Amino acid sequence: MQMASEATIKFMYIKKISVLLFFIAISLSTSANNGYDLWLKYEKFKDIKLISAYQSKLKSVSISGNSATIQKAKEELAFAIKGLLGSNIKWKNEGIENNSLLIGTPSSNKIIAGLDIKELAQINTDGFIISSQNIKGANCTIITANTDLGILYGVFNFIRLLQTAQNIASLNIVSSPKIKFRMLNHWDNLNRTVERGYAGFSIWDWHKLPDYIDKRYVDYARANASIGINGTLVNNVNGNATILTKQFLEKVAALANVFRPYGIKVYLSARFSAPMEIGGLKTADPLDSNVRAWWKQKTKEIYSLIPDFGGFVIKANSEGQPGPQDYQRTHADGANMFSEAIAPYHGLIIWRAFVYSQQSKDRFKQAYEEFIPLDGKFNSNVIVQVKNGPIDFQPREPFSPLFGAMKKTAVGMEFQITQEYLGQGTHLVYEAPMFKEVLDADTYQNGKGSTVAKIVEGNQFSISLMAGVSNIGNDINWTSHPFAQANWYAFGRLAWDYSLSIETIAKEWIEQTFSNDKEFVRTTQNIMLQSHETLVNYMTPLGLAHMMYNGHHYGPMPWGNTLGRPDWNPIYYHKADTNGIGFDRTINGTNALAQYNDAVSKMWLDSNTCDEKYLLWFHHVSWQHKMKSGNTLWEELCYKYNIGVDSIKKYEQQWALQEKNVNPEQFNQVKQFLHIQVKDAEWWRDACLLYFQTFSKLSIPAKYPQPTKTLEYYKSLRFPFAPGN
Numbered sequence: 102m103q104m105a106s107e108a109t110i111k112f113m114y115i116k117k118i119s120v121l122l123f124f125i126a127i128s129l130s131t132s133a134n135n136g137y138d139l140w141l142k143y144e145k146f147k148d149i150k151l152i153s154a155y156q157s158k159l160k161s162v163s164i165s166g167n168s169a170t171i172q173k174a175k176e177e178l179a180f181a182i183k184g185l186l187g188s189n190i191k192w193k194n195e196g197i198e199n200n201s202l203l204i205g206t207p208s209s210n211k212i213i214a215g216l217d218i219k220e221l222a223q224i225n226t227d228g229f230i231i232s233s234q235n236i237k238g239a240n241c242t243i244i245t246a247n248t249d250l251g252i253l254y255g256v257f258n259f260i261r262l263l264q265t266a267q268n269i270a271s272l273n274i275v276s277s278p279k280i281k282f283r284m285l286n287h288w289d290n291l292n293r294t295v296e297r298g299y300a301g302f303s304i305w306d307w308h309k310l311p312d313y314i315d316k317r318y319v320d321y322a323r324a325n326a327s328i329g330i331n332g333t334l335v336n337n338v339n340g341n342a343t344i345l346t347k348q349f350l351e352k353v354a355a356l357a358n359v360f361r362p363y364g365i366k367v368y369l370s371a372r373f374s375a376p377m378e379i380g381g382l383k384t385a386d387p388l389d390s391n392v393r394a395w396w397k398q399k400t401k402e403i404y405s406l407i408p409d410f411g412g413f414v415i416k417a418n419s420e421g422q423p424g425p426q427d428y429q430r431t432h433a434d435g436a437n438m439f440s441e442a443i444a445p446y447h448g449l450i451i452w453r454a455f456v457y458s459q460q461s462k463d464r465f466k467q468a469y470e471e472f473i474p475l476d477g478k479f480n481s482n483v484i485v486q487v488k489n490g491p492i493d494f495q496p497r498e499p500f501s502p503l504f505g506a507m508k509k510t511a512v513g514m515e516f517q518i519t520q521e522y523l524g525q526g527t528h529l530v531y532e533a534p535m536f537k538e539v540l541d542a543d544t545y546q547n548g549k550g551s552t553v554a555k556i557v558e559g560n561q562f563s564i565s566l567m568a569g570v571s572n573i574g575n576d577i578n579w580t581s582h583p584f585a586q587a588n589w590y591a592f593g594r595l596a597w598d599y600s601l602s603i604e605t606i607a608k609e610w611i612e613q614t615f616s617n618d619k620e621f622v623r624t625t626q627n628i629m630l631q632s633h634e635t636l637v638n639y640m641t642p643l644g645l646a647h648m649m650y651n652g653h654h655y656g657p658m659p660w661g662n663t664l665g666r667p668d669w670n671p672i673y674y675h676k677a678d679t680n681g682i683g684f685d686r687t688i689n690g691t692n693a694l695a696q697y698n699d700a701v702s703k704m705w706l707d708s709n710t711c712d713e714k715y716l717l718w719f720h721h722v723s724w725q726h727k728m729k730s731g732n733t734l735w736e737e738l739c740y741k742y743n744i745g746v747d748s749i750k751k752y753e754q755q756w757a758l759q760e761k762n763v764n765p766e767q768f769n770q771v772k773q774f775l776h777i778q779v780k781d782a783e784w785w786r787d788a789c790l791l792y793f794q795t796f797s798k799l800s801i802p803a804k805y806p807q808p809t810k811t812l813e814y815y816k817s818l819r820f821p822f823a824p825g826n
C-alpha cells in the first residue's frame with residue numbers, strides 16, 4: 102500500500118476539520134430556528150435605535166425577594182435582555198436611579214411599599230402591575246404584585262412588551278387573570294404514546310424520572326408561566342392506575358419540583374377502579390367505607406410527596422371508563438368521595454361531563470340529562486369540566502347547553518388544543534376564533550349578556566377553570582406544525598383574559614415567534630384569522646359534524662356506518678338521505694334545542710332564520726332549501742367546500758412570498774404542510790360532495806372543478822398507522 106504523503110495527510114485533515122466546522126456552523130445557525138424556543142425566542146433586535154431606546158430605559162434593574170420564583174423571574178429577565186438587546190443587566194441592590202426598573206412586592210420592597218399603589222387591591226394573587234413612576238425625581242418603571250408569582254407573570258409580560266417592540270416610556274398595566282385554574286390536560290400515556298397527540302411522543306420520560314430531569318420540563322414550565330398557565334394534568338383521562346403507585350408518584354413529584362417555582366401545580370387523572378387494580382379491594386363503590394378509606398390514604402400519600410398537589414381529574418362512565426354508575430351511584434356520589442379525601446389539603450376535584458352511552462337517542466343531550474338533575478349535589482371543591490360543545494371538539498359546535506344551566510355547581514371549560522378533528526399535525530388552523538366564538542356566545546341564563554365566558558368565570562363560586570387538551574409532544578418544535586404553537590399560546594392568553602382580541606393574540610404571537618416585519622405580520626395574521634373558517638368550509642360546513650375517519654379521525658368518511666355504536670358513525674350525525682341532510686333537533690326531532698334558554702333556542706328554532714353556521718346541527722333540510730345567499734342548500738354546500746379549498750390555495754401562495762421574513766427551516770416546514778393541507782382540503786371536498794351526491798342526485802355546478810377520482814377510490818383509502826389513535 103502506498104503511504105500517503107505528509108501534504109496529502111495535512112490536506113485530508115484540513116478537509117475533515119472544515120467539514121466538521123461546516124456541520125457545527127449549520128447546527129448552530131439552525132438550532133435557534135427549529136421552533137424549540139417557541140414564543141420565547143429572544144433574538145437580538147435588528148433595529149439599533151430600538152435597542153438603545155430600551156437600554157436607556159433600563160440603566161439598572163433591582164428585584165427584591167429571594168424565593169425560587171423570584172430567582173426564575175430574575176434569570177428570565179437577564180436571559181431575555183441579553184438576547185433581545187445583546188447586553189447584560191446592571192443589577193442594583195438598593196436605592197433609586199433615573200431610568201431604572203424596580204421589581205418587587207410591597208412586602209419585599211420598601212420603596213414600592215412607600216408608593217402605596219391602590220391598584221394592588223384590585224388585582225388577585227396572580228395579578229401584576231407594570232407602571233411608569235416618578236419616584237423622588239427619578240423616572241422608573243416598576244413591576245409589582247401581591248405575590249412573587251404575580252411578579253413572575255409581570256416580568257414575563259414586561260418581556261413581551263419588549264419582544265413586540267412596545268414603547269415602555271409611559272406604562273400603566275393592571276392585569277389580573279379572570280379564571281383561577283388555567284390548565285393544560287395532557288392525554289399522555291405511561292408508555293409515552295399520546296392519545297390524540299400529533300407531535301411525537303410524550304414529553305414525560307417516565308422511565309428516566311425521577312432521576313433524570315430533561316431540560317424540556319423547565320422550558321415547558323417557562324412557556325406556560327409566560328402565558329399564565331398554572332396547572333398541568335400530566336396523564337391521560339383514560340387513566341392508568343399505575344400512576345398512583347408509589348413508584349410513579351415519585352416521578353410525578355420530581356416534575357412538580359421543577360414546575361413549582363413557575364407557579365404550576367400538578368394534577369392527576371384518577372382511574373375510578375384504582376382501589377381494585379392497585380389497592381386489592383373487591384369493589385370501587387364510592388359509598389363503600391373501605392373504598393373511601395383507600396382514597397383518603399392515597400391522597401394523603403400524594404400530598405406527603407407533593408405538598409402543593411393540585412387535585413384529581415376524573416373521566417367516569419364514559420367510553421368504557423369505570424365510574425360510580427357501575428355501582429348504581431351517581432356522578433355526584435363519585436365526585437364527593439374524592440372531594441372528601443382531598444378537602445383537608447384544599448385540592449380540587451375536576452369531574453368531566455363528557456359522558457354518553459348508546460341508550461341515548463341523541464348524544465347531544467346526554468351530558469345535560471345526566472348532570473342537570475345533580476345540580477347542587479356536588480361538594481364545593483368539585484368543578485364539572487364541560488367540553489365547549491355538546492358532542493366532541495368538532496370544527497364548529499354550538500356551545501354546550503350545560504353552561505349556565507347548572508346554577509348551583511361550578512362549571513369549567515374544556516377546549517381541545519390538539520387538532521384531533523382539525524387536520525391534526527399538518528393543517529394550519531388558528532383556534533382562537535373557535536375558542537372565542539364559544540366564550541362570547543350568550544347563554545341568556547342570567548339575562549342578556551350571560552356569555553359562556555362569564556359563566557365560566559363564575560363569580561358566585563370560588564373556583565373557575567379553563568382546561569385545554571394539550572398539543573405538545575417531543576417533536577423538536579413541541580407541536581409538529583409551527584403554527585400549532587399559536588394555539589397553545591392563545592389558549593393560555595384567553596384563559597388569563599378572555600376579553601383579549603383574537604387579532605391581538607395572533608399579532609403578538611407572530612412577532613414573538615417569527616418577526617416584527619409589518620408586511621409579514623399583516624399577511625400572516627390574516628391567514629391565521631381566516632384559517633378556522635376555512636377549515637370548517639372544507640371539512641364540515643353549515644353545521645355538519647363528526648364525518649372523520651373511524652378511530653384515528655384523519656380525513657373524511659361521511660359514509661362511515663360500520664362501528665358497533667350508532668353514535669360513533671358519521672351517518673348518525675349528518676343523516677343525509679334523498680330528502681335532504683342534517684340532524685333534526687327541533688321539537689319534531691330530538692328536541693335538544695329545548696336544553697337551551699328560550700332566547701337561544703328561539704334563534705335556532707326555525708330553519709329559515711337559524712344562523713347558517715349551525716343549520717345542520719339543528720335541522721334536517723331539503724337539498725333545495727333556500728339559503729340566505731339565494732343558493733339552494735346543495736349549491737351552498739358545493740360553494741362552501743370550494744371556497745375552503747380556494748382559501749388554502751391562497752394561503753399557500755401568500756406564504757410562498759414570505760421566504761425572506763422567516764428562517765428557512767420553519768419557512769419550508771410550513772410550506773410543505775400547506776401543500777398537504779391543499780391536498781387534504783381537495784380530498785375532503787371531493788369525497789364529501791361525491792358521497793352526498795348519491796342522495797341529492799344533483800350535479801356539482803360546472804363553475805367548480807369536478808372530482809377527478811371516484812367515490813369508491815375515496816372509500817378505499819386506509820391509514821393504518823395514523824398517529825394519536
Ligand code: BDP
Nearest residue numbers: 296297338339416455493494
Ligand atoms: C374524544 C377522543 C378520545 C378521548 C375523549 C375524551 O377521541 O380519545 O378519550 O374525547 O375526551 O374526542 O375523553
